[in-house]
Amino acid sequence: MRLVSTNAQESMSGLDDSTRFRNVVTPHLDDAYRLAHWLTGNRSDAEDVVQEASLRAFRAIRDYAGGSARSWLLSIVRNTAYTWLRKNRAANVVTVEDLEAVELKQTAAADFNRENPETTLIEKTDAEQLRAAIAGLPMPFRETLVLRDIEGLDYREIAEATEVPIGTVMSRLARARRRLLESLTARP
């Protein structure tokens, strides 16, 4: 029979978890929100995803074994976003297998062979065009590009967050950038 419903042990571990959460998760909420926004495409969905991801992160805080706290959190956000998208927008989620199949059919070297860098054309892009171009990338390309070029993760961290080999990260990133460049330079 217990009159006292908590004991000190529980509270101590609770203290640890909450302190860990504050050290590991809270500093990276902006990054979490940005990634969720890119993956879901709108703000209120992003908020839902980040909130859910934060709870997951809190429950799993003991699994965090050092290393980059940000990429640990971002991988949770990413998985949460996928679960969320599958549940709420199943039709919009392109599976990786579909995508790789499409990619295989495309000629790899597309038009990067042009010797004129056309950087002035790229530089003229405004924020909205850029945003729309990134948002238009298929999910695996988009998340790889966002994690690298917006969040600044390195290849290994992206590989861990997206659960693919580094080689796949490299090829997705190259393709994501190539697609972006094509859509930014192919204006009338």
Next chain:
Amino acid sequence: MAREKRDDSSVLLVNAYIDGELDPANALGIAQRMEKEPALAAEAERINALRQLIHERLPREQAPAGLRSRIEKSVGALQRPRDRPTWRALAASIALTAMVASTSTWLVIGAQQQQVMIADSLVSDHIRALMAPEPVDVVSSDRHTVKPWFNGRIPNSPRVVDLAKDDFPLIGGRVDVVGKTPVSTLVYRRAKHLISLTAVPAASERQINRSPRSINGYNVVHWMENGVGYWAISDLETKELEEFTRLFRTSQAQL
């Protein structure tokens, strides 16, 4: 990436080169190739321009303030599924719980187990108080403010003494709950350490001193006085905590 197309893999290498992900040998190799192949160099320029564009042109969004506070709240709810009851609820249940706690329920468990449970519960309250924005519910170094504050919140009026002259200034007080009984806790400070001193009215408790001396790194000093069990809990060293309890016990009851 195991494509055989030469151009494909060289583009990957250009990307990895720009991202600083190549080892020195590969970096040198692709750098030399870019010098010789204008198409590769042009692609590198475009990628750099793109990266710069993203970096400069794309607004860096921040999480909405409301989201941040909602997360803190929901994590807090997981953290503390059992929140301290509101004063209103406490006031309503004081009469009942005091009776229940002082009679039947306490008899079910042995005295020692009871001591351990009280100590556990109070250490939990102490830790929780340390995590809260304020460790006390009434903030005052004035015992004339602290003592009356407990009136109507708990059945017994606690003994409040001022130990500021001994470097144990009073910070304030709060109501903790032991079992189901609200009890008074005074909070004192020594340097950066807080001491929670709780008075638990004992129904029919014999003088026993088998309470734990330390729980999870917090030192616990317990004594009985006039039918009231006192519990001092702090991360202070035992010696200092004992000095505090000695001062508290020997000082005149004030007010």
